Amino acid sequence: MMQKKTTCLIWAWLCCTALSAGWAQVPEVTLSRDSSGWTLLRHGETHPVLGAGAKANFELLQSSGSNSIRLWSTNKAALLDSAHARGMSVMLGLYLRPERTGMDYNDVHAVQGQLAELKQEVLKYKDHPALLLWGIGNEVDLKYTNTRVWDSVEALAQFIHEVDVNHPTSTVLAGIDPAKVHMVRTKCPSVDVLGVNAYGSIEKLPLNIRRFGWNKPYLVTEWGVNGPFEAPRTAWGAKKEPPGGVKAATRLRRFEDIIASDSAMCLGSYCFLWGQKQESTATWHGLFLSDGQPTEGVDAMQRAWTGGWPETRSPAILDLQLNGEGWRKDHVVRSAEDMQLKVNVEDHGAEVVWTCALFPESTSTKTGGDRQESLAEIPTSFEVSQGPVVEFTAPAQSGAYRVFVRACNATDQCSSANLPFLVSSQKN
Amino acid sequence: MMKTWLTLGMVCVWLTGCGSMQVTPLYDLDLSPTPEERVSTYAYRDIYLDEVNSIMFGHKAHPCKQVDVVRKGSMEGADHLRVEWSQSDSCRYLGVGFPWANHVGKNLKALEKTAAIQFHIKLEQGTASKIPMFFALIDYAGRQATSKINLLDVEGQTFDDQWRKAHIPLSAFRAASRGLNLENIKELRIEFQRKGCVHLDGLRIVPFDHQEEKLSSRSRDVCESLPMDLDQSKLWWGIQEEALSSAVSWSDSHWPPFLVLNHDPDGKNKEWNAFGVALNGWEVLDMTAVHSHSALTFRLEGQWAPLGISIWSGKGKPRQIQTRLTGQHCLQMDEGVWSCAVPIKSMTRHEEFNWASTREVRVTMLRDTDIRLHDFAWEDYRGHPEKVERWLQSRQP
Numbered sequence: 072m073m074q075k076k077t078t079c080l081i082w083a084w085l086c087c088t089a090l091s092a093g094w095a096q097v098p099e100v101t102l103s104r105d106s107s108g109w110t111l112l113r114h115g116e117t118h119p120v121l122g123a124g125a126k127a128n129f130e131l132l133q134s135s136g137s138n139s140i141r142l143w144s145t146n147k148a149a150l151l152d153s154a155h156a157r158g159m160s161v162m163l164g165l166y167l168r169p170e171r172t173g174m175d176y177n178d179v180h181a182v183q184g185q186l187a188e189l190k191q192e193v194l195k196y197k198d199h200p201a202l203l204l205w206g207i208g209n210e211v212d213l214k215y216t217n218t219r220v221w222d223s224v225e226a227l228a229q230f231i232h233e234v235d236v237n238h239p240t241s242t243v244l245a246g247i248d249p250a251k252v253h254m255v256r257t258k259c260p261s262v263d264v265l266g267v268n269a270y271g272s273i274e275k276l277p278l279n280i281r282r283f284g285w286n287k288p289y290l291v292t293e294w295g296v297n298g299p300f301e302a303p304r305t306a307w308g309a310k311k312e313p314p315g316g317v318k319a320a321t322r323l324r325r326f327e328d329i330i331a332s333d334s335a336m337c338l339g340s341y342c343f344l345w346g347q348k349q350e351s352t353a354t355w356h357g358l359f360l361s362d363g364q365p366t367e368g369v370d371a372m373q374r375a376w377t378g379g380w381p382e383t384r385s386p387a388i389l390d391l392q393l394n395g396e397g398w399r400k401d402h403v404v405r406s407a408e409d410m411q412l413k414v415n416v417e418d419h420g421a422e423v424v425w426t427c428a429l430f431p432e433s434t435s436t437k438t439g440g441d442r443q444e445s446l447a448e449i450p451t452s453f454e455v456s457q458g459p460v461v462e463f464t465a466p467a468q469s470g471a472y473r474v475f476v477r478a479c480n481a482t483d484q485c486s487s488a489n490l491p492f493l494v495s496s497q498k499n
Numbered sequence: 500m501m502k503t504w505l506t507l508g509m510v511c512v513w514l515t516g517c518g519s520m521q522v523t524p525l526y527d528l529d530l531s532p533t534p535e536e537r538v539s540t541y542a543y544r545d546i547y548l549d550e551v552n553s554i555m556f557g558h559k560a561h562p563c564k565q566v567d568v569v570r571k572g573s574m575e576g577a578d579h580l581r582v583e584w585s586q587s588d589s590c591r592y593l594g595v596g597f598p599w600a601n602h603v604g605k606n607l608k609a610l611e612k613t614a615a616i617q618f619h620i621k622l623e624q625g626t627a628s629k630i631p632m633f634f635a636l637i638d639y640a641g642r643q644a645t646s647k648i649n650l651l652d653v654e655g656q657t658f659d660d661q662w663r664k665a666h667i668p669l670s671a672f673r674a675a676s677r678g679l680n681l682e683n684i685k686e687l688r689i690e691f692q693r694k695g696c697v698h699l700d701g702l703r704i705v706p707f708d709h710q711e712e713k714l715s716s717r718s719r720d721v722c723e724s725l726p727m728d729l730d731q732s733k734l735w736w737g738i739q740e741e742a743l744s745s746a747v748s749w750s751d752s753h754w755p756p757f758l759v760l761n762h763d764p765d766g767k768n769k770e771w772n773a774f775g776v777a778l779n780g781w782e783v784l785d786m787t788a789v790h791s792h793s794a795l796t797f798r799l800e801g802q803w804a805p806l807g808i809s810i811w812s813g814k815g816k817p818r819q820i821q822t823r824l825t826g827q828h829c830l831q832m833d834e835g836v837w838s839c840a841v842p843i844k845s846m847t848r849h850e851e852f853n854w855a856s857t858r859e860v861r862v863t864m865l866r867d868t869d870i871r872l873h874d875f876a877w878e879d880y881r882g883h884p885e886k887v888e889r890w891l892q893s894r895q896p
Contacts, residue, residue, distance in 0.1 A: 180712060188629050219714065249736040250813070
């Protein structure tokens with residue numbers, strides 16, 4: 072009798088232990104839906120994604136109010152630790168080779184090899200405490216023709232659900248259209264969240280998400296100012312980049328009016344890019360300059376994430392004129408012509424230091440954020456006077472060029488702007 | 500009698516025997532070499548065996564890369580290679596090269612489908628499912644083709660501190676599509692990215708069973724004849740389910756169902772001013788054979804309103820062609836009833852459009868609209884593109 076009682080007690084204890092240790096455990100990250108819409112919960116608490124595509128400057132990112140970073144692949148997985156050390160979460164990318172880089176999704180061996188590799192990556196990182204969700208592929212839909220790529224996305228999403236109940240899955244599209252939404256919806260039912268990289272197209276993103284029939288939550292996985300691929304061009308094909316101050320204002324408006332306004336379906340966003348990269352120019356997408364200085368874009372993101380501005384504001388270049396004509400115009404000049412660049416800057420009452428540089432125009436035709444090489448500067452003498460006005464002499468050699476100006480304050484916060492021009496012997 | 504039976508029996512045996520006789524290919528023996536023979540007779544199969552017997556470049560002291568010849572713990576031969584690298588902006592290209600067989604031009608063409616580059620590889624520590632290194636074959640014209648290691652071709656499908664045999668099938672370089680001349684190969688290069696450390700040994704060409712399985716490319720769907728009904732059975736977007744408050748919805752009160760377009764530019768659903776239909780389940784449809792003598796046709800009922808009609812392609816430029824529906828596209832049938840046709844040839848830039856990749860028809864409501872759209876279809880059109888009314892009249896009973 073005594074022995075029976077003991078056995079029962081042991082069983083009861085075992086059951087309780089199992090329940091508390093495993094069965095009753097809440098997944099780390101979940102999606103919940105109520106009448107007001109979708110919410111992302113992390114450890115049971117609402118976790119609106121206030122994120123950035125970031126590989127450095129984590130301290131400033133955290134103090135600016137961000138709570139998450141996006142990594143495009145597991146190649147820099149050490150950054151999971153950096154994020155975790157600051158209490159930030161990570162959207163971790165599983166890099167599926169896009170068709171445009173030569174991957175053939177009809178090649179069974181290549182596809183299976185890629186899946187085998189990525190499944191091991193899932194097993195390796197699934198228990199990392201910083202992990203928020205998986206990003207399966209980035210822009211695999213860009214210029215693609217073979218819809219079998221969605222089978223790989225689904226295979227990985229299914230695998231993740233089998234081995235990792237703690238984190239949702241997503242795939243990231245290069246903008247949306249009805250066809251892409253249909254493909255993900257029907258071919259990838261194991262994808263929980265749609266990631267969308269949207270630059271100019273962010274303006275209608277909440278509407279199009281609904282019109283095209285997506286009925287799960289979404290994340291804006293890359294956003295910022297209109298990309299070089301959407302920019303107006305000069306007659307000789309150079310892209311016109313808005314000045315830094317204009318870009319920062321655009322970022323803030325897009326966050327407040329579009330991302331934060333769609334709380335029903337949008338789980339948050341990752342701004343692009345908390346760092347610097349060469350994409351047509353060295354300053355297009357980066358919130359930092361190539362030497363590491365933060366720009367007014369960083370201030371705008373702090374305002375977006377926290378509702379407040381930083382104590383010391385970065386200067387912001389609002390307009391740029393070459394020989395009296397604005398940055399939106401085409402500028403054609405004579406060989407060795409004297410040039411005058413007039414800058415309108417909001418300096419927030421601080422003194423700014425100006426630097427200028429001249430570069431040949433980029434001829435890169437790469438797309439989808441594929442890596443572009445930085446260009447070599449052309450040694451040029453610039454004279455900066457009150458106004459501020461920058462004077463310099465155009466190159467003697469005909470061709471397409473781009474002049475950059477940069478204004479930095481005493482705390483090394485900077486704004487930059489640039490303007491393309493053509494040196495032509497044909498100019499009257 | 501006995502003799503007769505015996506003879507008959509022998510004839511039977513002879514006939515049966517003839518019928519079951521095999522043709523012996525006395526002179527048709529397949530004498531072509533097996534893959535193993537082809538590789539074993541290939542003179543230049545050893546790429547790197549050890550320092551003494553092989554040629555290598557890219558091993559000199561470098562700020563971002565260190566290549567050592569290690570004499571302990573080799574998998575085969577007297578030594579093996581240890582490469583440690585760390586890529587930075589100042590050193591983008593990191594690699595080592597093997598112009599094996601004393602720089603002669605190597606002809607790998609005959610081996611392409613049956614051989615692989617084999618090597619032994621191990622990490623210094625830890626495990627990994629990928630190593631940021633690529634293999635490149637370079638021909639004497641300077642053209643190159645690269646391939647990475649497919650994890651399925653690595654022994655145990657992982658990298659760790661144990662020697663593991665790995666293969667790169669020669670076909671994985673996809674020489675033809677990259678313009679590489681496999682008949683005149685100069686060297687093999689191994690390129691390194693990001694950061695890492697590996698040990699390599701015994702690089703050689705070996706027979707290899709290529710696991711080549713290619714799914715056939717999805718055949719292009721071709722539209723060979725019209726009409727095509729653009730009805731509720733197709734995939735639509737921009738249609739709201741709640742009919743009462745929506746801008747665009749299906750009405751099931753009649754058969755076949757029709758579309759109710761109810762757009763108020765100042766109303767709650769003002770942004771829902773467009774909708775579209777997939778012609779082929781969102782895959783592209785080749786309309787090359789039929790588009791030039793065709794039109795989009797439909798019947799409108801209600802208050803006349805201009806509509807934007809566009810056709811979208813999955814690729815090419817222009818990605819869309821469009822027109823604005825005017826009275827000239829329609830024939831009034833009754834009070835508030837119009838029969839309409841939009842001939843494809845009346846749409847600007849229709850000649851430049853990629854008809855092989857047609858995907859969608861889209862409708863945009865350009866101002867306040869209260870109209871029913873019936874019998875939407877893509878039909879044959881045998882009339883003048885500018886004289887739509889005449890063609891519509893000719894269709895009347």
